[in-house]
Structure formats: C-alpha cells, structure tokens
Amino acid sequence: MNTSNQDIFSLKKMTDTDFDRISTFIYNELGMKMPPQKKILLEGRLYKRLRELNIDTFKEYIDFVLTKGEFNGELITMFDLVTTNKTDFFRESQHFDFFSKKYLNDFRLINPGKNLKIWSAGCSSGEEVYTLAMICYEFKVNNIDFDFHILGTDISNKMITSASMAIYPDSRIGDIPFDLKKKYLLKSKDHSLKMIRIVPELRLKTSFLRHNLMNENYNEFEAFDAIFCRNVLIYFDANTQKLVIQKLLSRLKTGGYLFLGHSETVSSSKFDLQHIQPSVYIKN
Numbered sequence: 001m002n003t004s005n006q007d008i009f010s011l012k013k014m015t016d017t018d019f020d021r022i023s024t025f026i027y028n029e030l031g032m033k034m035p036p037q038k039k040i041l042l043e044g045r046l047y048k049r050l051r052e053l054n055i056d057t058f059k060e061y062i063d064f065v066l067t068k069g070e071f072n073g074e075l076i077t078m079f080d081l082v083t084t085n086k087t088d089f090f091r092e093s094q095h096f097d098f099f100s101k102k103y104l105n106d107f108r109l110i111n112p113g114k115n116l117k118i119w120s121a122g123c124s125s126g127e128e129v130y131t132l133a134m135i136c137y138e139f140k141v142n143n144i145d146f147d148f149h150i151l152g153t154d155i156s157n158k159m160i161t162s163a164s165m166a167i168y169p170d171s172r173i174g175d176i177p178f179d180l181k182k183k184y185l186l187k188s189k190d191h192s193l194k195m196i197r198i199v200p201e202l203r204l205k206t207s208f209l210r211h212n213l214m215n216e217n218y219n220e221f222e223a224f225d226a227i228f229c230r231n232v233l234i235y236f237d238a239n240t241q242k243l244v245i246q247k248l249l250s251r252l253k254t255g256g257y258l259f260l261g262h263s264e265t266v267s268s269s270k271f272d273l274q275h276i277q278p279s280v281y282i283k284n
C-alpha cells in the first residue's frame with residue numbers, strides 16, 4: 001500500500017472517541033446497547049454511508065448526524081443502518097400454534113363480538129404482522145362475529161415502508177403453510193421476478209407506524225388485547241428493558257397477553273404478570 005492510500009484508509013477508520021460518541025447517542029436514543037465489541041460492526045454499517053455522502057471521516061459524519069440529523073433526515077437513515085431487522089414468517093412458531101389453537105378461542109369466549117386489537121412492536125418488515133393476520137383471518141372465516149386489527153411499529157422508516165408495501169421475495173415464504181400461501185399470497189404477474197404480495201383483505205386489517213420504543217409518548221395508542229414484542233428487548237440493556245416493558249404494559253388491557261421472543265424473559269412478580277407459556281405472559 002502506498003502512503004497516500006494509507007492516509008485515506010486511516011482517515012476512514014472509526015476512532016475510539018468516534019465510537020464512544022455514536023454508541024452513547026444510539027444508546028440514549030434507541031436504548032440499544034453498544035459494547036466495544038460492536039465497533040467493527042458499526043463501522044462496517046456506516047462506512048458505505050460515508051462514501052455515499054462523500055464524507056471522509058467518521059468524526060465529520062457523527063458531527064453531521066448529531067447536529068443536523070434531525071432536520072435533514074440523516075438521523076432516520078442512520079437508525080435504519082444500525083438496527084438489526086432479521087425476521088421471518090411464522091418465526092418461533094410455537095407462539096402461533098398457541099395463538100391459533102388456544103388464544104383466539106379464549107378471546108372470543110371472553111369478549112363475544114369484540115374486535116381483537118394486536119400490536120406488533122418492533123415489527124421489522126412486517127412478516128410477524130402478516131403471520132398474525134393470516135391466522136386471524138382464518139379464524140374470522142369460521143367466526144363471523146369476530147374481527148381484528150394489527151398495528152405494526154418500528155423505529156426504522158425503511159422497515160415500515162417495506163412492511164406497508166407487503167411485497168416479499170419468494171425465497172422468504174418457505175415457512176408459510178401451503179394452504180395459507182394459496183389463500184393469502186399473490187404471485188407477481190411477471191413470474192421471473194419471483195415476488196409475492198400479501199392479499200388486500202389482509203393488508204386492510206393492518207396499519208404501520210414509525211415509533212421509537214424509547215419514546216415517552218405511548219399515549220397515542222389505544223389499549224391492546226395482545227402485544228407481540230419479540231426479539232427486540234435483546235438489543236436493550238436491563239434498565240431499558242424494564243422501562244420499555246413498563247411502557248408496553250401501560251398499553252395492554254388487564255387480562256391482555258404479552259408475547260416476547262423465546263430468548264427474552266421478564267420477572268412475572270416484578271411486573272404483576274402471570275407466566276403461562278414460554279415467553280408468554282398475561283397482565284393481572
């Protein structure tokens with residue numbers, strides 16, 4: 001490597017000071033813990049953005065985000081880059097077995113004629129929302145007095161836009177049972193594209209909003225019968241988890257269900273919850 005290349009390379013490196021500034025900011029804004037081991041990951045994710053903006057150093061980029069990002073949209077772009085959005089249809093399928101075989105019947109018996117309101121908090125690109133929509137729609141067909149609505153929220157604008165579009169590559173639908181695929185997925189007219197779209201009947205039962213779980217304001221939401229917040233808390237430290245769970249519970253009806261990811265647990269006694277299934281809780 002010649003000297004000038006070395007200079008360019010060193011200019012682009014994220015220093016420890018850069019990392020401290022940006023990781024503290026991300027923690028304060030998103031609640032995401034960013035231990036020093038995450039430096040390389042963060043550097044990798046933001047590097048491309050520096051090139052797109054023609055910015056030479058992470059310091060410059062961080063100054064730009066922290067001082068002007070709120071006004072020029074860069075904050076939202078940066079959040080999109082740092083969040084992990086892995087998701088799937090029917091992910092952690094035991095929850096959906098329980099939901100379709102037990103939860104829905106119980107809900108209808110206790111609340112005859114009432115609309116079921118579900119919140120998928122940290123919904124990523126919407127697969128969890130449409131999985132629930134397929135199950136609820138199946139139930140609705142056999143129970144005409146039943147109806148439902150599912151709200152999906154996420155910090156990432158990009159994910160919310162993609163979830164609202166409800167268009168997915170063929171390669172993502174392997175876990176959807178065959179009969180549900182036939183009923184609820186539309187194939188693209190141009191078969192070479194290998195894309196599917198969720199049918200309008202299900203899309204009409206859903207809505208999507210950008211929402212930061214760290215935000216003070218949850219009051220814009222009505223109370224829900226069930227909240228799915230799965231594989232989101234793992235990115236938060238213990239204090240933030242506690243804060244977010246308290247806020248989620250403030251929007252859950254008494255007797256409502258909270259579904260967390262399989263590797264996420266909360267102390268039932270601390271939050272006045274009953275633990276009824278792996279990572280499923282009822283609010284007392």
Ligand SMILES: C[S@@+](CC[C@H](N)C(=O)[O-])C[C@H]1O[C@@H](n2cnc3c(N)ncnc32)[C@H](O)[C@@H]1O
Nearest residue numbers: 030083085086087122124154155212213230231
């Ligand atoms: C790994 S995905 C989980 C998606 C889905 N719930 C599932 O289990 O398949 C985590 C999602 O949480 C979102 N997220 C992270 N921090 C957030 C915050 N502070 N507020 C709202 N959403 C957040 C991310 O953008 C990401 O889409």
